[in-house]
Amino acid sequence: MLLERKNNLAAWQPTATLERLQQRATLLAKIRAFFAARNVLEVETPVLSHATVTDPHVVGIPAIFKAFGSTEEKILYLQTSPEYAMKRLLAAGSGPIYQMNKAFRQGEVGKIHNPEFTMLEWYRPGFDHHALMDEMDALLQCVATAAPAERVRYADIYQQYLGVNAHTATTDQLVEVAREKNIPLHESLSDRDAWLDVLWTHCIEPKVGQERPLFLYDFPVTQAALAKIRHTENPPVASRFEVYFKGVELANGFHELQDADEQARRFAKDLLYRKKHQLPEFSVDERFLAALAHGIPDCAGVALGVDRLIMLALSCQKISEVVSFTFENA
Amino acid sequence: MSVYTTNEIRGGMKVMIDNDPCVILENEFVKPGKGQAFNRIKYRNLKTGRVVERTYKSGDSIPGADxxxxxxxxxxxxxxxxxxxxxxxxxxxxxxxxxxxxxxxxxxxxxxxxxxxxxxxxxxxxAPNFVILKIIETDPGVRGDTSGGGGKPAKLETGAVVRVPLFVQEGEIIRVDTRTGTYVARAKE
Structure with a gap:
């Protein structure tokens, strides 16, 4: 029996080498030092929460809690990001905060996806998304020894690579671009944002951010998520940014929406989308909305995939090379 | 025949795409952080031999091929x-x-x-990865040649033509890698 177990090597060994795990530890320490030097407070918020997100394409993994002696089962959710809890801390007057913790996403398994991953998320009162991009740039130069990042507006990059206006083009126009570019889709997509995503992943993403990180900013309002929308622009844009480096999406940040009513409307819209597409509907996080109603400071925040950052910093190709054990052999 | 969803598709599986039997080569999960999940699936059409890529929405299904x-x-x-x-x-x-x-x-x-x-x-x-075949036609080699560099065409008993080192002679039996169509070594019957 013992010999049989010993011989079953594949079953127990880590997927990362010990050398990589040492390098990983060094990089994690660098990240913490980066924030300590800037007086950003490290916080921890619950991984297990009563509420989860309503995002159409981000799903929490449920976990069942049962008190000893009780028969009542309570469904909780592993966090998809610490965003709501960290904003509750901001509302309580925490000042600048960061967190490096595990986040979980239902169904996401692949070469650069693990359903459980390490997320770095931080919030900066008084920053807008441009000021936060400056800090992100400094972090990437410090941790991944990246060259200074390039910044491009969402609309400009679609114009440059595809000659299409990402804010105003109709779904039919996007479908036509996809056809011209010979994107082989199995089945048509109903949703305009999905067409923008497909054009991005097939035609733009592989060509950008290879030498230096690319910061893509000012998103279509339909992809505002939790970002402020600047209605003063024509057309209006969402103060959101994403970070791409070597074909990998690394981070997503917002100049954070402060308006609780607007936030509640966006949640309702998410739930409507979920209903329409027969996806499970979750209840809205009322504690988060209450914190917004109380008031959070004008701030910017961003979440970064730490495993992916380490993967790039160490010139690896797969997440499995930089985590001790992947989902498959956890 | 069974039906597979995109998350079950693995390299080597045989599936029906556009009414043709195909073998899966690669299945890559693609998902923008806040966007819809896709699978980019690369496959070889077993009838035409062509390698093609197609993007599926995650959760789409593909029928298996017998x-x-x-x-x-x-x-x-x-x-x-x-x-x-x-x-x-x-x-x-x-x-x-x-x-x-x-x-x-x-x-x-x-x-x-x-x-x-x-x-x-x-x-x-x-064909098997390696075959052992007889040379039925090749130019006489130059003396003193070693296996490095150069080479010459040699016709095999099955009609295939491969490049062999100059010292290999007509009538000899050689081992060939059929995946690359290259000479590996001289062989014994």
Missing amino acids: VVDVEAQYLYSDGQHWHFMTKETFEQYVMDDKDLAEAKQWLKEQSDCVLTLFNGAPLAVV
Whole structure:
């Protein structure tokens, strides 16, 4: 029996080498030092929460809690990001905060996806998304020894690579671009944002951010998520940014929406989308909305995939090379 | 036949795409952080041999194909038809000369091979990775040559032409890698 177990090597060994795990530890320490030097407070918020997100394409993994002696089962959710809890801390007057913790996403398994991953998320009162991009740039130069990042507006990059206006083009126009570019889709997509995503992943993403990180900013309002929308622009844009480096999406940040009513409307819209597409509907996080109603400071925040950052910093190709054990052999 | 969803699709699986049997080469999960999940699936059409990529929405399903690989032996050819027999069941199959593609240049009578059957009919034949064949025609080599560099064409008993080192002579038996069509070494019968 013992010999049989010993011989079953594949079953127990880590997927990362010990050398990589040492390098990983060094990089994690660098990240913490980066924030300590800037007086950003490290916080921890619950991984297990009563509420989860309503995002159409981000799903929490449920976990069942049962008190000893009780028969009542309570469904909780592993966090998809610490965003709501960290904003509750901001509302309580925490000042600048960061967190490096595990986040979980239902169904996401692949070469650069693990359903459980390490997320770095931080919030900066008084920053807008441009000021936060400056800090992100400094972090990437410090941790991944990246060259200074390039910044491009969402609309400009679609114009440059595809000659299409990402804010105003109709779904039919996007479908036509996809056809011209010979994107082989199995089945048509109903949703305009999905067409923008497909054009991005097939035609733009592989060509950008290879030498230096690319910061893509000012998103279509339909992809505002939790970002402020600047209605003063024509057309209006969402103060959101994403970070791409070597074909990998690394981070997503917002100049954070402060308006609780607007936030509640966006949640309702998410739930409507979920209903329409027969996806499970979750209840809205009322504690988060209450914190917004109380008031959070004008701030910017961003979440970064730490495993992916380490993967790039160490010139690896797969997440499995930089985590001790992947989902498959956890 | 079973149906697979995108998350079950793995390299090597045989599926039906556009009514053709295909073998999956790669299945990459693609998902923008806040966007919809896709799978970029690369496959080879087993009828045409073409390698194609297609993007599916995650959760889409693809029907499996009744395709099996069986070990067989090449018996003989009458010029137009090639005759095979499976090793396990001794069933005989006939394939058209034009459907044999590149495998035929490596097969001689009694050779082992793998027959791909689709709905019970032979679809393709694959030669073993390595075959041992006799050289029936090549220019005489130059004396003193070692195996490095240069080389010359040599025609094999099956009709295939491979590059061999100059010291290898007509009538000799050599080992060839059929995947790359290259000479490996001299061999003994």
